Each structure stands twice: as structure tokens, then as C-alpha cells.
Amino acid sequence: MHLSVDGLTHAFPGTGPLFHGLTFEVRPGGATAVVGPSGSGKSTLLSIVAGWLEPDAGTVTRHGVETVCWVFQNPHGVARRTALDHVVLPLLTQDLTRSEAQDRAHEILAVFDLADVADRQFRRLSGGEAQRLMLARAVATRPDLLLVDEPTAQLDLRTARTVNDVLAGISDSGAIVLVATHDPHTRDACADVLDLADAQRAAPVLP
Numbered sequence: 001m002h003l004s005v006d007g008l009t010h011a012f013p014g015t016g017p018l019f020h021g022l023t024f025e026v027r028p029g030g031a032t033a034v035v036g037p038s039g040s041g042k043s044t045l046l047s048i049v050a051g052w053l054e055p056d057a058g059t060v061t062r063h064g065v066e067t068v069c070w071v072f073q074n075p076h077g078v079a080r081r082t083a084l085d086h087v088v089l090p091l092l093t094q095d096l097t098r099s100e101a102q103d104r105a106h107e108i109l110a111v112f113d114l115a116d117v118a119d120r121q122f123r124r125l126s127g128g129e130a131q132r133l134m135l136a137r138a139v140a141t142r143p144d145l146l147l148v149d150e151p152t153a154q155l156d157l158r159t160a161r162t163v164n165d166v167l168a169g170i171s172d173s174g175a176i177v178l179v180a181t182h183d184p185h186t187r188d189a190c191a192d193v194l195d196l197a198d199a200q201r202a203a204p205v206l207p
């Protein structure tokens with residue numbers, strides 16, 4: 001399974017080309033940080049990779065990818081549902097029994113250092129806990145391709161660190177992971193970096 005992007009070129013009316021012949025490959029393992037100045041096209045690239053937006057030119061081939069999951073910048077949850085519910089409920093749509101779903105949810109909450117808040121309502125979670133829960137839920141569904149948009153944008157330094165720690169350890173998820181970010185710590189937590197500032201000048205190829 002891998003993601004192959006070849007000769008990607010895209011512009012919106014009035015933006016000029018965001019990327020020009022962008023070519024790279026990503027395989028499952030450590031996360032790849034997509035970095036670049038504000039407006040350089042990080043979220044646009046994620047949308048094209050997800051298949052939500054058609055590029056002007058070039059191709060995106062999601063070899064062997066059947067499921068795609070997007071983690072948004074702002075954590076969204078159901079106020080009175082527990083952290084555990086947030087992970088279990090999507091798993092129940094995946095042919096797991098309730099007890100299998102609960103076992104997997106507890107396992108993943110522990111990995112994301114959320115075991116202590118498993119029974120806490122979403123509205124009572126801190127910003128960092130809520131963002132980690134969104135990542136935990138996404139990883140629990142075992143997507144082939146995981147797209148994460150600015151996961152630390154709303155967080156203070158300390159809570160951002162806990163999210164970055166999770167991203168640094170995400171290689172076990174088995175997913176292809178792309179993370180759009182401004183945050184230098186998030187960039188450092190990722191195994192690879194795709195810099196869109198370079199992409200406007202050349203066509204970088206990731207290993």
C-alpha cells in the first residue's frame with residue numbers, strides 16, 4: 001500500500017500556482033509533515049490527496065487504499081458522550097461486536113494516554129485530550145490513509161506537546177499519515193517533511 005503523487009499542479013482563481021509538478025510517494029510508517037507558509041496550499045494538498053478536490057494537472061494514486069480518515073483542526077464531539085463512546089461508536093459500524101469494540105477502544109485510549117479519562121464526558125476533556133481523542137478514534141478505525149489538519153493549532157505549548165508525542169509514535173498505526181502543520185514541534189515529531197515552499201520552486205521527491 002502506498003500513496004503516489006505525480007506532477008501535481010493546482011491553482012485557485014487569484015492564488016497563482018500553489019504547487020507545480022509536485023511529485024512524491026508516502027508509505028505507511030511514520031507521519032509525513034506537510035509544511036509551508038500560511039496560504040501555501042497545505043489543506044488544499046490534503047483535500048486533493050483525499051480525493052475531495054480535482055487538481056488542475058497531475059495524478060494521485062492511492063495504491064491499495066480503501067479507507068480514508070480526516071482529523072479536523074477543531075475537535076468535534078458529543079458533549080455528554082464519554083471519551084470511550086467516541087471511540088466505540090464508529091467501531092460498531094465496522095462489524096465488531098460491542099465487546100470487541102470496547103476492547104479495541106480501551107487499548108487505543110491507553111496508547112494515546114487517555115485511559116484515565118475514558119469515562120469522562122467529552123465536554124469535560126481538556127483541549128489536548130479532545131484532540132488526542134480525535135486522533136485515537138481515527139486510528140482505532142484502522143484507516144489506510146489518515147489526513148490530519150493542523151492538530152496543534154488551537155492548543156497551548158504543553159497540550160500541543162502531548163499531541164506531538166502521539167504523532168511521533170504513530171508509525172505503528174499501519175496507515176499512510178499526512179499532517180498539515182505550521183508547528184515546528186509537530187514537524188519534528190514527524191518522520192518525513194514535505195515543504196510546499198520548495199514545491200513552488202521544484203518537485204521534491206520523498207524517499
Ligand SMILES: Nc1ncnc2c1ncn2[C@@H]1O[C@H](COP(=O)(O)OP(=O)(O)OP(=O)(O)O)[C@@H](O)[C@H]1O
Nearest residue numbers: 012013015018036037038039040041042043044045
Ligand atoms: N475553494 C477555494 N477557492 C478559492 N481559493 C481557495 C479555495 N481554497 C483555498 N483557497 C486559497 O488557496 C490558498 C491555499 O489555501 P490552503 O488552505 O490550502 O492553505 P494552507 O497552507 O493550508 O493555509 P493555512 O496554513 O493558513 O491554513 C489560499 O490563498 C486560499 O485562500
